[in-house]
Amino acid sequence: MDKLDLLVTGGILVTASDTAPLDIGIRDGKIALLAPPGLLSPSIATKHIDAGGAYITPGGVDTHVHLEEPPLFGGRGRSSDTFETGTRSAICGGTTTVVAFAPQAKSMPSLLEVLRDCHDRARGNCYSDYGFHMLVGNPSPAVLKEFGPLINEEGVSSLKIYMTYEALQLRDDEILDVLCESRGHGITTMIHAENGDVLNWMTRKLEERGLVDPVYHATSRPQIVETEATGRAVALAELVDAPMLIVHVSSPRAAAVIREAQTRGLPLYAETCPQYLFLTRADMAHPGDNGFEGAKCVCSPPPRDGPEDHDGIWLGLQNGTFTVLSSDHCPFMYNDTEKGKKSIISEKYPRGHFKGIPNGIPGIETRLSLVMSEARITMQKFVEVTSANPAKLYGLYPRKGALLPGVSDADLVIWYPEGQLSGAEGLTLTNEMLHHNVDYTPFEGRKLKNWPRYTILRGEVVWDRDGDGLVGKKGYGEFLKRGKSSLPGPRKAGEFDISQF
Numbered sequence: 001m002d003k004l005d006l007l008v009t010g011g012i013l014v015t016a017s018d019t020a021p022l023d024i025g026i027r028d029g030k031i032a033l034l035a036p037p038g039l040l041s042p043s044i045a046t047k048h049i050d051a052g053g054a055y056i057t058p059g060g061v062d063t064h065v066h067l068e069e070p071p072l073f074g075g076r077g078r079s080s081d082t083f084e085t086g087t088r089s090a091i092c093g094g095t096t097t098v099v100a101f102a103p104q105a106k107s108m109p110s111l112l113e114v115l116r117d118c119h120d121r122a123r124g125n126c127y128s129d130y131g132f133h134m135l136v137g138n139p140s141p142a143v144l145k146e147f148g149p150l151i152n153e154e155g156v157s158s159l160k161i162y163m164t165y166e167a168l169q170l171r172d173d174e175i176l177d178v179l180c181e182s183r184g185h186g187i188t189t190m191i192h193a194e195n196g197d198v199l200n201w202m203t204r205k206l207e208e209r210g211l212v213d214p215v216y217h218a219t220s221r222p223q224i225v226e227t228e229a230t231g232r233a234v235a236l237a238e239l240v241d242a243p244m245l246i247v248h249v250s251s252p253r254a255a256a257v258i259r260e261a262q263t264r265g266l267p268l269y270a271e272t273c274p275q276y277l278f279l280t281r282a283d284m285a286h287p288g289d290n291g292f293e294g295a296k297c298v299c300s301p302p303p304r305d306g307p308e309d310h311d312g313i314w315l316g317l318q319n320g321t322f323t324v325l326s327s328d329h330c331p332f333m334y335n336d337t338e339k340g341k342k343s344i345i346s347e348k349y350p351r352g353h354f355k356g357i358p359n360g361i362p363g364i365e366t367r368l369s370l371v372m373s374e375a376r377i378t379m380q381k382f383v384e385v386t387s388a389n390p391a392k393l394y395g396l397y398p399r400k401g402a403l404l405p406g407v408s409d410a411d412l413v414i415w416y417p418e419g420q421l422s423g424a425e426g427l428t429l430t431n432e433m434l435h436h437n438v439d440y441t442p443f444e445g446r447k448l449k450n451w452p453r454y455t456i457l458r459g460e461v462v463w464d465r466d467g468d469g470l471v472g473k474k475g476y477g478e479f480l481k482r483g484k485s486s487l488p489g490p491r492k493a494g495e496f497d498i499s500q501f
């Protein structure tokens with residue numbers, strides 16, 4: 001047998017389908033073989049790592065990431081992470097693949113041009129492997145014609161649309177155009193479900209009363225705004241029998257709407273994020289920094305009211321309502337008065353105005369550890385929602401999200417053996433630990449029971465926490481051409497046929 005490049009022994013392998021003590025042989029960046037413990041001698045490999053009884057999982061796949069985006073959302077906020085700093089942060093937290101957005105504003109005529117620009121920003125700069133979802137702001141007839149080349153030539157098999165934000169909000173007929181055209185090409189549509197008109201109205205009513213502190217961001221977008229839009233999005237997808245993922249679901253009531261549609265057999269998928277498991281509205285009412293500190297947790301949809309909401313989202317993860325758990329990493333500096341959260345502070349609004357707070361929080365590096373430490377889902381479910389399912393839904397499986405010999409890339413996270421990360425107490429999360437280009441984490445001070453000890457990407461150790469830390473190289477990350485989803489698609493084969501109504 002040819003020598004292996006790397007042999008990892010002594011680990012408990014966890015995939016979405018299995019848990020077993022298995023040694024892993026790696027050659028040419030791929031999983032070469034799996035073997036029962038004791039069968040392979042370290043001498044058959046150039047390099048050997050002893051996992052010491054710890055869990056080993058496939059590298060994380062984070063399919064909701066905003067990096068280096070041009071301004072589209074109003075206000076003065078600008079992404080503080082580039083492709084370089086964002087993907088650097090990803091690998092240090094165990095995520096080996098990210099899918100970021102390539103955003104088209106209404107004024108831009110071509111998706112393919114937008115995609116080219118994104119490639120230019122990312123090429124040669126990434127630490128992790130990466131792909132793009134198109135973010136479609138203007139589904140003109142010419143743009144719809146680009147869907148074929150997008151999936152067939154560019155390897156972009158998913159796109160995202162919005163029911164809110166002036167620069168991006170689509171009308172229902174435009175949403176139908178996108179769903180229908182996507183269905184025809186085997187593209188998965190992602191949708192941001194909040195009713196933009198209603199939340200604009202809520203915002204005006206709050207302004208009339210002078211209620212503009214950060215916490216009113218939550219007041220302006222209550223659960224019903226999300227639940228209504230989710231119900232409407234589901235109806236539109238059902239009408240044209242198109243697969244759809246509802247991104248960043250925060251509300252158990254919206255989750256129940258999706259669950260009901262799934263029970264009827266519709267190809268509907270849902271995503272949630274750590275902010276909806278750990279943060280609440282109270283975090284936006286933080287009294288610090290003259291009452292502005294809550295801006296650190298302003299994102300959309302907002303973190304909900306309390307533990308009962310978190311429980312509903314955890315339940316949805318346990319019972320399969322949620323397909324995917326992503327970060328929605330959308331990074332802004334806090335203490336930056338030009339481009340950060342503080343860009344909204346003025347003489348008139350010394351505590352800011354919720355309407356203009358750059359909307360989003362960082363979380364690409366903390367996603368896996370936070371959720372694993374909480375231990376409210378099984379390890380297999382953890383792998384399913386953070387790695388295997390996102391790879392399946394976005395056409396990367398089983399190259400990513402699995403550990404199949406001969407097929408899967410050798411992307412691994414080797415965790416710490418239980419209780420061995422800073423003792424039984426665990427580790428206290430601080431922003432200094434992190435590798436993003438952001439001056440805070442909304443999860444500061446949380447206790448973590450585990451953290452990636454090693455991250456391995458295509459057979460190369462890129463993160464070695466007890467050694468030199470970040471050891472990956474900028475530019476090692478490759479662009480991934482993606483295929484169609486391998487999760488269930490339209491219920492009826494063939495083109496959507498209007499005459500069937």
Ligand SMILES: *[C@@H]1O[C@H](CO)[C@@H](O)[C@H](O)[C@H]1NC(C)=O
Nearest residue numbers: 255256259312315316319321
């Ligand atoms: C599954 O979770 C969803 C979302 O929280 C919830 O609405 C639904 O009632 C749950 N279903 C079951 C059978 O537990």
Ligand SMILES: *[C@@H]1O[C@H](CO)[C@@H](O)[C@H](O)[C@H]1NC(C)=O
Nearest residue numbers: 289334335336337338342439
């Ligand atoms: C925030 O930025 C200001 C101006 O650049 C600086 O003086 C101050 O020390 C910073 N504060 C923190 C907490 O970083």
Ligand SMILES: [Zn+2]
Nearest residue numbers: 064066328330
């Ligand atoms: Zn997002």
